[in-house]
Amino acid sequence: MNSIAPYFPIWNQLTARQQEQLSGAAIRRSLPKGTILHGGVDQCTGLLLIESGQLRAYALSDQGRQITLYRLFDRDICLMSASCMVRSLQFDVTIQAEKDTQVIQIPSETYKTVMEASAPLANYTNEIMASRFTDVMWLMEQVMWKSLDRRLAEFLLEESALENTQKLRITHETIGEHLGSAGEVITKMLRYFQSEGMVKLSRGLVELTDPDKLEELRDRS
Numbered sequence: 001m002n003s004i005a006p007y008f009p010i011w012n013q014l015t016a017r018q019q020e021q022l023s024g025a026a027i028r029r030s031l032p033k034g035t036i037l038h039g040g041v042d043q044c045t046g047l048l049l050i051e052s053g054q055l056r057a058y059a060l061s062d063q064g065r066q067i068t069l070y071r072l073f074d075r076d077i078c079l080m081s082a083s084c085m086v087r088s089l090q091f092d093v094t095i096q097a098e099k100d101t102q103v104i105q106i107p108s109e110t111y112k113t114v115m116e117a118s119a120p121l122a123n124y125t126n127e128i129m130a131s132r133f134t135d136v137m138w139l140m141e142q143v144m145w146k147s148l149d150r151r152l153a154e155f156l157l158e159e160s161a162l163e164n165t166q167k168l169r170i171t172h173e174t175i176g177e178h179l180g181s182a183g184e185v186i187t188k189m190l191r192y193f194q195s196e197g198m199v200k201l202s203r204g205l206v207e208l209t210d211p212d213k214l215e216e217l218r219d220r221s
Helices: 002-007 016-025 080-085 108-117 119-145 148-163 172-179 183-195 211-218
Strands: 027-031 036-039 047-052 055-060 066-072 094-097 101-106 199-202 205-208
Touching: 002 016, 002 047, 002 101, 016 108, 036 080, 047 080, 066 119, 066 172, 080 108, 101 108, 108 119, 148 172, 148 183, 148 205, 148 211, 172 183, 183 199
Parallel strands: none
Antiparallel strands: 027 101, 036 094, 047 101, 055 066, 055 094, 199 205
């Protein structure tokens, strides 16, 4: 499966045998929206290369509350789903398809075998891992130091840009899952936003009516 080559800038630094090992083990999977394809440290799904669609990586608290760690889009690589190949990494992450998604899956055993024999692949894997941890550290800073109203404003603006619409078909519970907050709290905050003219609420719909004001709130120091 030569289509995996574009995902690896160091592909030409692999031997022909190593390229064959990765390509030969790769399989395509179609993931309907909502599919849970990785669920914690006890699973080792393998390396996922996203051809199209959208994946969400989130952590789950003991009380069952979710918080989005990061999202993955076309041409991204999901490494946390193969975290078992890194002995010191015990990171309990759930991976879910937010949209109908096409992925290429490389079994962890195969990837680990090639990585242990290839310094370029090992270095590239470390770069991906460092990038994901940077995302998680950024999220922690947001949760610790940024108020919920600013985080909510930022989420709505990002979601609007991602979906290319100011009418977001999303529930308050789903927003809460992304932000690590209860749906009831999100509802109260959105009602405040509505009273300030920033959004308009209806069942299953959040319409951004004043994006400029949301941006001012997001950027408030």
